[in-house]
Amino acid sequence: MTSWRAIGLVWRREVTERIRSKVFMIGTAATLLIITAIFVIPQLVNPGPDEVSIGVIGADSAPIIATARLLAGPDDSIELKVLEYDDMAGAEAAVEDGTIEALLIDGTDLVTLGQGSFSSNVGSELLQEAAAANAVEQLVAETGMTSEQVIELMTGELLETRTLSGVSADDPTREIVAYAGLMLMYMAILMYGTWTLAGVTEEKSNRVVEILVSTIQPWQLLTGKVTGIGTLAIGQFALTVGYGLALSRLTGSVDLADVPLDSAAMVILWFVLGFAIYSVMFAGVGALVSRAEDASSASTPVTIAAVGSFMITIVTLNEPSGLTAQIATFVPFTAPYVVPVRFALDAIAWWEIVFAALITIATAYLLIRVAGRIYRGALLSYGARLKLREAWSSATDT
Amino acid sequence: MLELTNLTKRYGTVQALDGCTFAVRRGRMLGFVGPNGAGKTTTMRCVFGLVKPDAGSVTWKSQPIGPADLLTFGYMPEQRGLYPKMRIADQVAYFGELHGLSRSESKAATESWLTRLGLGERLDDRLEQLSHGNQQRVQLATALVHDPDLLVLDEPFSGLDPQAADLMSEVLRERSAAGVAVVFSSHQLDLVEDLCEDVAVINVGRIVLTGDLAELKRASSVRRLHVSTAGSDHGWARHLPGLISVEQNHQGVVAIIESGVDPATLLAAVDGSIESFSFSPPSLTDLYREAVQ
Numbered sequence: 001m002t003s004w005r006a007i008g009l010v011w012r013r014e015v016t017e018r019i020r021s022k023v024f025m026i027g028t029a030a031t032l033l034i035i036t037a038i039f040v041i042p043q044l045v046n047p048g049p050d051e052v053s054i055g056v057i058g059a060d061s062a063p064i065i066a067t068a069r070l071l072a073g074p075d076d077s078i079e080l081k082v083l084e085y086d087d088m089a090g091a092e093a094a095v096e097d098g099t100i101e102a103l104l105i106d107g108t109d110l111v112t113l114g115q116g117s118f119s120s121n122v123g124s125e126l127l128q129e130a131a132a133a134n135a136v137e138q139l140v141a142e143t144g145m146t147s148e149q150v151i152e153l154m155t156g157e158l159l160e161t162r163t164l165s166g167v168s169a170d171d172p173t174r175e176i177v178a179y180a181g182l183m184l185m186y187m188a189i190l191m192y193g194t195w196t197l198a199g200v201t202e203e204k205s206n207r208v209v210e211i212l213v214s215t216i217q218p219w220q221l222l223t224g225k226v227t228g229i230g231t232l233a234i235g236q237f238a239l240t241v242g243y244g245l246a247l248s249r250l251t252g253s254v255d256l257a258d259v260p261l262d263s264a265a266m267v268i269l270w271f272v273l274g275f276a277i278y279s280v281m282f283a284g285v286g287a288l289v290s291r292a293e294d295a296s297s298a299s300t301p302v303t304i305a306a307v308g309s310f311m312i313t314i315v316t317l318n319e320p321s322g323l324t325a326q327i328a329t330f331v332p333f334t335a336p337y338v339v340p341v342r343f344a345l346d347a348i349a350w351w352e353i354v355f356a357a358l359i360t361i362a363t364a365y366l367l368i369r370v371a372g373r374i375y376r377g378a379l380l381s382y383g384a385r386l387k388l389r390e391a392w393s394s395a396t397d398t
Numbered sequence: 399m400l401e402l403t404n405l406t407k408r409y410g411t412v413q414a415l416d417g418c419t420f421a422v423r424r425g426r427m428l429g430f431v432g433p434n435g436a437g438k439t440t441t442m443r444c445v446f447g448l449v450k451p452d453a454g455s456v457t458w459k460s461q462p463i464g465p466a467d468l469l470t471f472g473y474m475p476e477q478r479g480l481y482p483k484m485r486i487a488d489q490v491a492y493f494g495e496l497h498g499l500s501r502s503e504s505k506a507a508t509e510s511w512l513t514r515l516g517l518g519e520r521l522d523d524r525l526e527q528l529s530h531g532n533q534q535r536v537q538l539a540t541a542l543v544h545d546p547d548l549l550v551l552d553e554p555f556s557g558l559d560p561q562a563a564d565l566m567s568e569v570l571r572e573r574s575a576a577g578v579a580v581v582f583s584s585h586q587l588d589l590v591e592d593l594c595e596d597v598a599v600i601n602v603g604r605i606v607l608t609g610d611l612a613e614l615k616r617a618s619s620v621r622r623l624h625v626s627t628a629g630s631d632h633g634w635a636r637h638l639p640g641l642i643s644v645e646q647n648h649q650g651v652v653a654i655i656e657s658g659v660d661p662a663t664l665l666a667a668v669d670g671s672i673e674s675f676s677f678s679p680p681s682l683t684d685l686y687r688e689a690v691q
Contacts, residue, residue: 009495017484207479211540214446214473215496217465379448 006216010224039247053081054123055100057091060107068130174263178344181267186310192233193282197295199229200286219372226279267340273360274336280367287375313337320347332363405454414440416603422581427574429590430583432600438583439476469498472546487521490539497544511539551582591682599689607689615679622680626650627670634669
């Protein structure tokens with residue numbers, strides 16, 4: 001029997017048995033339900049644009065209000081409601097009970113509730129900005145500019161920008177895709193690592209391992225298991241993320257630009273590679289322990305490696321062409337994090353990408369062979385957790 | 399032929415195997431017996447490379463055993479175990495395919511074996527839904543599904559009810575008759591005596607007796623005498639010529655006698671009215687006791 005056939009058989013069993021299991025089905029359904037809730041509930045609770053109510057009292061408020069309406073936005077992102085008051089007591093009572101966020105007096109003074117609050121006072125901010133705009137307008141009145149022109153001057157970007165990389169500075173989408181990919185891969189590695197870990201101890205706890213290893217090589221079993229579990233994990237994850245993206249498009253709750261294809265492809269490729277190398281490490285830990293209960297404590301080093309690599313990457317990418325970033329590109333545990341982001345920032349050469357991918361794939365293969373050897377060595381020591389060196393030396397050959 | 403030659407294996411201070419040598423021939427069944435901890439399971443694991451002996455060799459058809467050979471072996475390990483949540487037909491078919499059968503061949507062989515073992519109605523049940531005895535049958539099916547040339551079974555009869563044990567015996571006899579080399583370990587010596595042409599007795603990691611059971615009996619230096627008399631006074635038994643050991647039970651006297659003694663002199667030594675008298679080669683139990691003491 002060829003290795004491919006053996007691995008394929010293990011893969012097929014892993015995929016079909018897991019898809020059939022209630023845990024997988026319920027887990028997938030629950031995830032999709034939660035995603036639905038995340039996107040749909042805010043839509044139901046908050047259907048319209050932000051509404052801001054302010055009050056005015058006394059004279060000379062009109063120019064500020066007019067400018068504030070301009071600032072509130074032509075696309076009505078803020079709906080400004082202005083209430084006029086005659087007596088000060090009534091107006092202050094309205095601020096008190098929250099009917100209005102801010103009260104403008106004679107175009108010169110502002111009254112707010114003044115309590116600490118997590119939500120910023122949009123009304124007073126608007127009025128302050130409008131007053132400032134009017135003041136500037138008065139200063140430049142001799143030049144004959146209108147308030148629209150002044151606002152444009154104050155809020156627009158006046159300097160023409162040209163980037164050396166050719167990537168438009170106005171389009172942060174590539175960067176967003178890469179960083180989102182980084183975050184998602186990090187989440188997926190930690191979430192699904194436990195699947196691989198538990199999966200690899202399965203044959204030991206149900207003791208089917210002796211028949212299996214007397215038929216096929218341990219590394220073939222491990223490869224089939226890691227790829228089988230990985231297929232389902234990535235499938236479930238892709239379904240979740242894809243469903244979330246589709247929902248966000250439909251509901252318009254998140255403003256998504258079109259995703260650049262090359263950057264997305266790079267993110268997906270390295271997602272798979274990163275997932276693979278960490279799965280293999282989790283499998284190695286699973287190979288070492290004989291009981292599922294020991295697995296999670298034994299996996300701490302791998303978890304630390306995943307978290308540490310992620311943090312190193314975040315720090316490194318402040319300087320995406322720097323020395324540490326270049327080194328991290330060729331370390332198989334950080335490469336999956338670093339390469340897509342450097343690619344998005346256009347700070348990596350093609351040969352670096354290819355070389356990094358080869359290193360990562362080679363390391364994954366090497367690790368699965370090592371894990372296979374450990375697996376065989378730890379095989380017949382049912383019970384206590386084995387030391388790495390004992391497992392290695394008691395193995396026959398893989 | 400499976401040949402194990404001079405296997406030794408030490409675990410720390412424990413000498414698990416210490417010169418273990420015997421052969422299992424095709425078309426014959428070998429019973430592998432010995433006290434607990436004598437090294438039976440370790441020996442069987444050596445066949446599958448699950449334990450690497452410190453010295454000695456295991457060969458199949460006079461060649462060292464390679465991965466391709468392993469696919470033609472069937473194994474029922476001491477540590478029974480299958481996938482509890484997997485349907486039994488899928489499970490057995492999976493092991494058939496792992497041993498090189500095509501998907502359709504494996505499916506057909508699975509159905510035929512599970513039906514033969516009385517589980518034809520339960521192909522779609524998950525393993526955990528079956529009773530312990532039925533789970534054992536599934537375990538046997540996984541060892542047989544790929545029609546192996548060598549069957550290695552570690553304590554296949556333990557925990558079986560008499561009916562299931564009969565079925566197991568029947569299947570093993572049939573496989574052996576079909577030319578398969580069969581070796582199984584057991585503590586049920588009468589069962590081994592009943593089923594096996596060959597035996598190997600292991601004690602403290604060393605084979606102390608092995609070969610064709612009938613020949614071993616003939617060649618033995620002792621004979622078994624079984625006498626029952628009308629009276630209950632068996633004092634004469636202690637004075638039998640060539641006596642090695644004697645036991646009395648409700649069926650009479652069972653004595654182990656040196657093989658050279660003429661049965662006629664024994665018959666003459668019996669005091670009382672004889673109801674039955676037999677003088678025969680020793681049973682496997684006798685040989686075992688002599689070898690393992």
